[in-house]
Amino acid sequence: MTAIQIVLVAFSVFALSRALLRFRKGGLPVIHLFTWLVFWAGVIVAVVRPATTSAVAAWVRVGRGTDLVMYLSVVALFYLLFRMFGKIEELERQITRVVRAAALKDLDDKQPPPSRTLPPRIPEAAKLPPPK
Amino acid sequence: MGKQIIVIPAYNEEATVAQVVREAVRVADAVVVVDDGSRDRTSALAGEAGAIVVRHAVNRGLGGALGTGIAAAVKLGADAVVTMDADGQHRAADAARVFQRIGQGDVDFVIGSRMIPGEGERAGKMPIHRVLFNAVGNALTYLLFGVWVTDSQSGLRGLSRRAAETVDLRTNGMEVSSEFIKEVREKHWKLAEISIPAIYTEYSLSKGQSFLVGIKTAAKLILRRFIG
Numbered sequence: 475m476t477a478i479q480i481v482l483v484a485f486s487v488f489a490l491s492r493a494l495l496r497f498r499k500g501g502l503p504v505i506h507l508f509t510w511l512v513f514w515a516g517v518i519v520a521v522v523r524p525a526t527t528s529a530v531a532a533w534v535r536v537g538r539g540t541d542l543v544m545y546l547s548v549v550a551l552f553y554l555l556f557r558m559f560g561k562i563e564e565l566e567r568q569i570t571r572v573v574r575a576a577a578l579k580d581l582d583d584k585q586p587p588p589s590r591t592l593p594p595r596i597p598e599a600a601k602l603p604p605p606k
Numbered sequence: 607m608g609k610q611i612i613v614i615p616a617y618n619e620e621a622t623v624a625q626v627v628r629e630a631v632r633v634a635d636a637v638v639v640v641d642d643g644s645r646d647r648t649s650a651l652a653g654e655a656g657a658i659v660v661r662h663a664v665n666r667g668l669g670g671a672l673g674t675g676i677a678a679a680v681k682l683g684a685d686a687v688v689t690m691d692a693d694g695q696h697r698a699a700d701a702a703r704v705f706q707r708i709g710q711g712d713v714d715f716v717i718g719s720r721m722i723p724g725e726g727e728r729a730g731k732m733p734i735h736r737v738l739f740n741a742v743g744n745a746l747t748y749l750l751f752g753v754w755v756t757d758s759q760s761g762l763r764g765l766s767r768r769a770a771e772t773v774d775l776r777t778n779g780m781e782v783s784s785e786f787i788k789e790v791r792e793k794h795w796k797l798a799e800i801s802i803p804a805i806y807t808e809y810s811l812s813k814g815q816s817f818l819v820g821i822k823t824a825a826k827l828i829l830r831r832f833i834g
Binding site: 559563566567569570573574576577578580581582 | 830
């Protein structure tokens with residue numbers, strides 16, 4: 475095994491253990507645990523036996539195994555990017571809801587009694603711009 | 607006509623907000639300024655000038671501020687709401703004309719359009735890059751939401767009580783201008799446009815949308831339309 479293989483396998487095992495730990499603590503749904511297990515197991519297989527990716531690549535008619543891994547990585551990263559965009563948007567909306575609720579509560583607190591005198595209104599005719 | 611409320615979103619607008627409010631209070635029953643987390647004296651000056659000030663603890667953007675302002679206006683019992691900018695590019699007299707148009711009772715949403723000449727207004731004073739920006743905004747709004755308007759990016763808009771009560775703004779930024787048009791379509795609001803003059807000062811131009819903000823706004827609109 476080369477040094478890079480050892481590093482990658484070690485990292486994959488570490489990531490696997492983290493996923494298992496989070497699952498045991500109840501912070502990870504079963505489906506997510508399963509997805510991560512499959513993903514990191516796949517990474518370990520691809521790192522230890524690079525020929526596997528070439529076999530899969532040949533099966534799906536992609537030139538080389540590394541190319542296939544790169545293509546899949548790009549697709550996965552884009553998918554993650556869009557998901558994160560959606561999540562951030564949702565967070566932004568939630569923050570706005572909180573900020574709005576606080577601002578409107580302040581309005582309730584300081585709303586004047588109904589008898590508050592409003593500034594004098596100008597007659598309807600005076601509101602119109604002068605004819606040209 | 608019932609209670610007329612002007613909503614003015616403002617972010618760091620201490621240079622102009624007081625004057626804008628002083629003029630606005632003359633044509634409406636109440637003026638709500640939404641201070642969108644300004645770090646200057648926007649709140650204090652708007653309050654002194656006669657506005658009811660609601661304050662965002664942190665900056666949320668134009669869409670967030672407009673949503674809060676309209677909600678505040680509904681709470682205050684508005685029968686018609688007009689939104690206008692705090693940088694002085696809209697005249698109170700035009701806000702009054704928008705109120706009048708809503709008061710006729712046959713429309714839910716009114717756009718003060720800088721692109722319609724007529725009614726003796728000095729239309730056509732918009733700088734050329736703004737005209738271009740607007741054309742792109744209109745085209746994009748039409749492509750995404752299927753409603754053609756002559757000035758989709760105008761900040762001077764009027765909402766009937768029905769529209770103000772049902773509007774559901776989900777965007778925080780400048781995209782909100784096009785989102786109003788989306789609401790026109792989805793909520794089946796009756797739409798009207800009235801001519802207003804394009805007033806551009808050096809100040810309002812410096813505060814307006816830059817090219818980059820325009821690109822960002824367009825990208826967000828497209829992304830939201832398809833995955834939002």
